[in-house]
Structures are given as structure tokens and as C-alpha cells.
Amino acid sequence: MTYTKLKLGSTIGIIGGGQLGKMMAQSAQARGFKVAVLDPDDTCPARYVSHHFIHAPYNDAQALLELGQLSDVITYEFENISGEELKNITSQFNVPQGADTVVTLQNRLAEKTALKEAGAAVVPFVSVTNEAELKGAADILGFPFMLKTTFGGYDGKGQIVIESEADFKEADELLAIRPCVAEKRINLKSEISITATAAPDGKVVFFPVQENEHRNQILYKTTVTGEHPHQSQAIEEVKKIMQAIYFVGTFTVEFFIDQDDTLYVNEIAPRPHNSGHYSIEACDYSQFDTHILAVAGWQLPEQITLLKPAVMFNLLGQDLNTMEDIFSDHADWHVHVYGKEVRKENRKMGHVTILDLNNDYEAIYKERM
Numbered sequence: 363m364t365y366t367k368l369k370l371g372s373t374i375g376i377i378g379g380g381q382l383g384k385m386m387a388q389s390a391q392a393r394g395f396k397v398a399v400l401d402p403d404d405t406c407p408a409r410y411v412s413h414h415f416i417h418a419p420y421n422d423a424q425a426l427l428e429l430g431q432l433s434d435v436i437t438y439e440f441e442n443i444s445g446e447e448l449k450n451i452t453s454q455f456n457v458p459q460g461a462d463t464v465v466t467l468q469n470r471l472a473e474k475t476a477l478k479e480a481g482a483a484v485v486p487f488v489s490v491t492n493e494a495e496l497k498g499a500a501d502i503l504g505f506p507f508m509l510k511t512t513f514g515g516y517d518g519k520g521q522i523v524i525e526s527e528a529d530f531k532e533a534d535e536l537l538a539i540r541p542c543v544a545e546k547r548i549n550l551k552s553e554i555s556i557t558a559t560a561a562p563d564g565k566v567v568f569f570p571v572q573e574n575e576h577r578n579q580i581l582y583k584t585t586v587t588g589e590h591p592h593q594s595q596a597i598e599e600v601k602k603i604m605q606a607i608y609f610v611g612t613f614t615v616e617f618f619i620d621q622d623d624t625l626y627v628n629e630i631a632p633r634p635h636n637s638g639h640y641s642i643e644a645c646d647y648s649q650f651d652t653h654i655l656a657v658a659g660w661q662l663p664e665q666i667t668l669l670k671p672a673v674m675f676n677l678l679g680q681d682l683n684t685m686e687d688i689f690s691d692h693a694d695w696h697v698h699v700y701g702k703e704v705r706k707e708n709r710k711m712g713h714v715t716i717l718d719l720n721n722d723y724e725a726i727y728k729e730r731m
């Protein structure tokens with residue numbers, strides 16, 4: 363595949379101006395690139411770190427055309443963009459990530475099917491479109507199982523646990539936007555993820571395995587020691603996945619580990635990921651740096667080095683309320699606030715990274731809750 367090696371002063375176009383777009387833009391600017399951002403929210407976090415801002419819906423064909431004309435390369439910060447529009451700009455502009463990967467990964471059923479075909483250790487699943495198939499799913503998977511919408515879920519939205527037949531009623535709402543994916547519920551010991559970056563020339567670098575703790579299905583805490591026992595197995599799984607799905611740039615694979623230490627692939631995000639934010643301070647390259655290097659057609663480093671073990675906590679709206687008045691007293695807390703105008707419960711407003719696993723953040727947090 364041919365690709366363009368960007369010159370200094372070239373413009374990187376980013377579809378989406380949330381926190382991921384903002385942190386991508388900051389890495390791009392550090393390397394001497396300009397940034398153009400397209401977002402429907404004219405107060406979005408990336409707006410204030412970009413040279414050009416296009417205020418439009420993500421799927422606005424005209425606005426995407428404008429982004430293409432302004433940019434030397436186009437990337438995206440999230441996967442729920444219109445596959446059709448992405449295909450359209452891919453045929454006209456330099457979009458090294460292409461459109462096919464997003465189209466596969468934005469559909470949970472297509473994603474899991476691709477993972478299964480790749481021979482990856484995906485959680486057992488079946489497709490469900492009606493109540494009869496829901497019963498069939500229960501026979502195959504056993505109770506409890508998860509029912510998830512195929513499109514648009516994030517932070518646990520669009521999914522329910524089916525404990526018994528009594529819960530079938532609750533499935534109606536999800537099945538109305540069928541098909542859904544029914545999936546075995548794993549008795550979790552832990553959750554991990556691994557972030558990787560692929561260059562257009564095929565080179566891949568891996569970040570260390572991240573251990574993730576969720577609360578209310580939203581990432582609460584990521585811990586990275588650099589010595590996770592599942593590191594090599596996780597890398598093997600990613601390599602299998604890469605045989606089947608084409609990647610350029612940074613992506614993250616999420617895994618479940620059950621009580622018997624069996625590793626399962628959960629899902630893939632074809633973009634920088636919340637669980638990789640610690641890399642900004644804890645690694646010699648952040649997940650945003652390597653993403654920018656890859657889409658710019660620049661060399662990736664030989665490897666990523668973890669400089670220090672790290673822990674990252676998300677700052678949701680309520681966490682910011684609890685903690686913001688003491689950030690100034692804790693120089694060792696690397697505080698990132700994304701700059702979203704509206705502070706809401708469970709909305710990701712920022713994060714804190716601490717390069718010390720025995721930090722006092724959690725104790726203080728609990729005390730103040």
C-alpha cells in the first residue's frame with residue numbers, strides 16, 4: 363500500500379473533537395503539523411487546539427469534503443462515523459486507515475464474527491433478532507448471558523444482563539433495534555487491554571498490558587506494571603486479529619480474564635483508548651504520539667518503553683466535583699481536564715495519572731465521596 367509521508371506544516375484532519383481528538387491534536391502540533399477538526403459541538407475540547415474548525419455533524423458529506431480539502435491526511439477519534447461517508451472520502455483523499463475496519467468494528471456482530479474467523483479467543487456469542495432466538499441463545503450460552511445492541515454502544519450503554527427467562531421482557535427494547543448479540547457472561551477475575559499502533563508499512567508496536575477496573579461499566583481505573591502475566595498471550599491474540607482486520611494507527615483490544623485465568627477477547631477500538639491515557643506520562647511515546655506518527659507516514663519507534671509503573675483514574679463529572687479543589691495540593695497527580703463546557707454525572711471530564719502504584723489518590727477519593 364502506498365502512503366504519504368507528511369512534511370512539517372502539513373495538516374492532519376480529525377473527524378471528532380472530543381478528548382481523544384484533542385490529545386491527538388496536541389501530539390500532532392508538537393511534531394510541527396497543523397490540525398483541522400470536524401465536530402458538531404462548537405465548544406468541543408479539540409476546538410481550542412486546532413488550526414481549523416469545521417462545525418458540522420460527523421456525517422455531513424459537504425463538511426467532510428471541506429475537511430478533505432483542508433487536510434493532507436484524515437483520521438478519526440471514534441468509530442461511530444458513517445461507513446458510507448468514510449468510504450466516500452477514502453476514495454478522494456489520503457485516509458490511511460481506510461473505511462473497512464471501521465465498518466466492521468462499529469457493528470458488534472460483524473466484529474465478533476471477524477474475531478471468530480480470525481481464530482481469536484472471542485467470548486462465545488450468537489446473533490439474536492427475536493424472542494425465539496433469545497430462547498435459543500439461552501440454550502446455547504446458559505444463564506446469565508449478556509444482550510448487546512450491534513450498533514452505538516459505549517460505556518455499557520445498549521446492553522443488559524439476562525439472568526433468567528423472567529428478563530426476556532426487558533430485552534424487547536434492545537431487540538426493537540435488532541439484531542443483537544447475545545454473549546456468554548464471563549465470571550470476571552479481571553479485565554485487561556492492550557494498545558498497539560500499526561504503521562502503513564506493517565510495523566507494529568505494543569504498549570504494556572493495562573489492567574482495567576470498571577464501575578457502572580465505565581472505566582474507573584487503569585493500572586500498568588509492565589509485568590502482566592497475560593502480556594504475551596494478549597500480543598498473540600492481537601497478531602491473530604491483525605491477520606484478519608487491517609489496522610493503521612493506534613487501536614486497543616479489550617480482554618476478559620475469567621476465574622480460571624482463561625483469556626477472552628471482548629472488543630476492539632480502532633483508535634486511541636481511555637485505558638491507554640497513562641502512556642502520556644508513563645511511556646516514552648504516548649498512544650497519541652504513535653497514532654500521529656503512523657498516520658503521518660513517519661517511522662514508529664522500535665518499541666515502547668514503560669518509564670514508570672502508573673495508575674490512571676478517570677475524572678467523571680461527579681469526580682471532578684469531589685476532587686477539583688485539591689488538585690493544586692498534589693503535584694504528583696498529572697491532571698488532565700478536557701475542557702468540556704457542561705459537567706454531567708458520568709461524563710468523562712478528564713483523568714489523572716500517577717507514576718506510583720502506592721499513591722494516595724484512591725484513599726483521598728474514598729474519604730471525600
Ligand code: ADP
Nearest residue numbers: 508515516517518519545546547548576579629
Ligand atoms: P462498551 O462498548 O460499552 O465498552 P463492553 O462490551 O466492553 O461494551 O462492555 C462494557 C463492560 O461491561 C465490560 O468492560 C465489562 O465490565 C462488562 N461486560 C460486558 N460484557 C461482558 C461479559 N460477556 N461478561 C462479563 N462482563 C461483561
Ligand code: MG
Nearest residue numbers: 517616628629
Ligand atoms: Mg468496552
